[in-house]
Amino acid sequence: MNLEEKFQSKVDQEIKIEPKDWMPDAYRKTLIRQISQHAHSEIVGMLPEGNWITRAPSLRRKVGLIAKVQDEAGHGLYLYAAAETLGVERNTLFEQLHDGSAKYSSIFNYPTLSWADIGSIGWLVDGAAIMNQVPLCRCSFGPYARAMVRVCKEESFHQRQGFEILLALSKGTEAQKAMLQESVNRWWWPSMMMFGPSDADSPHTARSMKWKIKRFTNDELRQKFVDVCYEQAKVLNVTLPDPDIKWNEERGHFDYGEINWDEFWDVVKGNGPCNKQRIATRVKAHEEGAWVREAAMAYAEKQEQRKNKVA
Amino acid sequence: MTKLKYILQLADTALILGHRLSEWTGHGPILEQDMALTNIALDLVGQARSLYQHAAEVEGKGRTEDDLAYLRTTTDFLNPLIVEIPNGNFGDTIARQFFFDVYNHTFYTELQKSKDATLSAIAEKSLKEVKYHLRYSSDWMRRLGDGTEESHQKIQTAVDSIWMYTGELTTMNEVEKEMLSEGIGVNLESIKPIWTEKVKAVLAEATLTMPESTWMQSGGKDGKHTEHLGFILAEMQHLQRTHPGATW
Numbered sequence: 172m173n174l175e176e177k178f179q180s181k182v183d184q185e186i187k188i189e190p191k192d193w194m195p196d197a198y199r200k201t202l203i204r205q206i207s208q209h210a211h212s213e214i215v216g217m218l219p220e221g222n223w224i225t226r227a228p229s230l231r232r233k234v235g236l237i238a239k240v241q242d243e244a245g246h247g248l249y250l251y252a253a254a255e256t257l258g259v260e261r262n263t264l265f266e267q268l269h270d271g272s273a274k275y276s277s278i279f280n281y282p283t284l285s286w287a288d289i290g291s292i293g294w295l296v297d298g299a300a301i302m303n304q305v306p307l308c309r310c311s312f313g314p315y316a317r318a319m320v321r322v323c324k325e326e327s328f329h330q331r332q333g334f335e336i337l338l339a340l341s342k343g344t345e346a347q348k349a350m351l352q353e354s355v356n357r358w359w360w361p362s363m364m365m366f367g368p369s370d371a372d373s374p375h376t377a378r379s380m381k382w383k384i385k386r387f388t389n390d391e392l393r394q395k396f397v398d399v400c401y402e403q404a405k406v407l408n409v410t411l412p413d414p415d416i417k418w419n420e421e422r423g424h425f426d427y428g429e430i431n432w433d434e435f436w437d438v439v440k441g442n443g444p445c446n447k448q449r450i451a452t453r454v455k456a457h458e459e460g461a462w463v464r465e466a467a468m469a470y471a472e473k474q475e476q477r478k479n480k481v482a
Numbered sequence: 483m484t485k486l487k488y489i490l491q492l493a494d495t496a497l498i499l500g501h502r503l504s505e506w507t508g509h510g511p512i513l514e515q516d517m518a519l520t521n522i523a524l525d526l527v528g529q530a531r532s533l534y535q536h537a538a539e540v541e542g543k544g545r546t547e548d549d550l551a552y553l554r555t556t557t558d559f560l561n562p563l564i565v566e567i568p569n570g571n572f573g574d575t576i577a578r579q580f581f582f583d584v585y586n587h588t589f590y591t592e593l594q595k596s597k598d599a600t601l602s603a604i605a606e607k608s609l610k611e612v613k614y615h616l617r618y619s620s621d622w623m624r625r626l627g628d629g630t631e632e633s634h635q636k637i638q639t640a641v642d643s644i645w646m647y648t649g650e651l652t653t654m655n656e657v658e659k660e661m662l663s664e665g666i667g668v669n670l671e672s673i674k675p676i677w678t679e680k681v682k683a684v685l686a687e688a689t690l691t692m693p694e695s696t697w698m699q700s701g702g703k704d705g706k707h708t709e710h711l712g713f714i715l716a717e718m719q720h721l722q723r724t725h726p727g728a729t730w
Contacts, residue, residue: 221508228721228730229548230531241520460511463572466629
């Protein structure tokens with residue numbers, strides 16, 4: 172067996188690949204791309220939600236939201252650390268985010284316009300993220316799989332928190348109910364797009380599945396999402412903005428309408444409502460933080476020198 | 483109700499500083515520091531909740547923690563001015579936090595002896611958090627002060643400009659005097675020398691100069707604020723005010 176065959180046989184036997192093990196270059200590259208995209212999504216994802224921290228409508232909601240956004244920073248940290256095991260520095264990854272060469276989940280290029288959006292992000296966006304991420308806990312690459320176990324636990328808490336925000340609105344005033352429906356109308360389709368292009372247009376799926384980075388296809392996960400959300404929408408008393416959703420007895424699933432792929436590719440290419448704003452915000456924080464990072468380094472070096480002098 | 487005012491003063495202080503720190507979330511200079519500032523914000527808003535809940539109970543008029551936080555106006559708020567000062571750069575935020583933490587740490591240590599059992603319990607719980615805040619802000623004072631030339635200059639400027647808001651922390655108003663005489667409040671006069679001593683020590687380690695000016699701003703604890711507070715409240719309270727009586 173050559174190296175590649177040995178690698179594949181480990182993957183086939185569900186033995187985790189660890190950072191020091193031999194792996195095909197393309198496997199490494201795919202993982203770096205996927206993990207860093209995921210890390211960037213966590214960090215950029217802090218912005219649309221952080222946007223509402225200072226305006227959260229009750230102290231309990233404020234505490235919940237601050238804690239949630241902080242969890243996302245934590246997820247970003249583990250994921251950058253997982254990417255680093257593949258030999259790429261956090262700073263390099265930041266540069267790729269800032270210069271636009273790295274992508275992050277397009278969903279965060281949509282604006283949060285009302286408090287209900289904080290609920291919708293929890294229910295739909297985190298809901299879709301969980302569908303994508305639970306299978307990643309069994310990803311063939313050990314550090315990613317282990318990071319995802321923790322991420323998923325917190326995400327499912329966030330999802331419940333989001334649903335509960337919406338549930339409160341659904342039992343509220345007419346204005347709150349309208350806020351809820353309007354928000355779901357805006358977030359439904361972008362959430363459906365989070366699973367990525369249709370299987371027919373997803374060239375890497377087969378290889379990622381063979382490597383057990385991916386366990387289900389985009390369309391399989393999207394279907395699961397629709398099936399789950401349909402029932403939950405009833406509890407919230409909202410209408411999903413897709414007139415074509417209906418139960419298909421034969422398939423045992425809900426049918427759903429056509430996704431606007433032009434919009435999807437437009438946002439991926441950088442033309443979403445907030446792409447420029449999100450990146451500008453990240454770049455600004457990074458640039459304005461440069462003197463702080465330099466100070467921390469300089470201080471640490473001075474401390475090291477002092478320690479050596481004493482010794 | 484002097485006691486109500488006293489508790490609100492503490493609650494408002496924690497909430498407004500927590501609010502300011504939460505403005506950093508997602509914008510920190512380093513991911514780890516973003517998390518740390520957010521964590522302190524979370525602790526402070528948590529402390530504010532316990533205090534508002536206690537205030538609501540003491541008042542006994544059926545108002546809730548949210549009524550107290552969201553439906554009082556600028557002149558009703560009783561926090562010292564220092565906590566409402568805008569974040570500025572990371573150094574400005576650290577200097578504000580450091581001066582406050584030194585005070586808050588000593589304050590909560592003393593408040594544990596309060597005759598008000600709830601205040602004493604809140605103090606004991608908060609102190610665990612505030613110890614960490616103080617360690618964090620003191621560490622960053624040293625790093626920035628004794629870091630690069632640029633950081634030294636920035637943090638010295640921050641120290642100099644926030645200095646005039648520090649005096650109010652340890653100067654007693656009428657409410658605080660009355661609460662002290664009843665064994666509920668803390669003697670700020672006795673805190674003052676401890677504060678000065680601790681601040682002096684850290685500034686020295688940080689190679690920073692302690693400002694000599696003794697002229698101090700005050701008024702926040704009696705409801706006379708800077709122009710900044712109105713904007714904080716406008717943002718914080720807008721949903722509660724737009725949808726009167728709604729439950730969230």
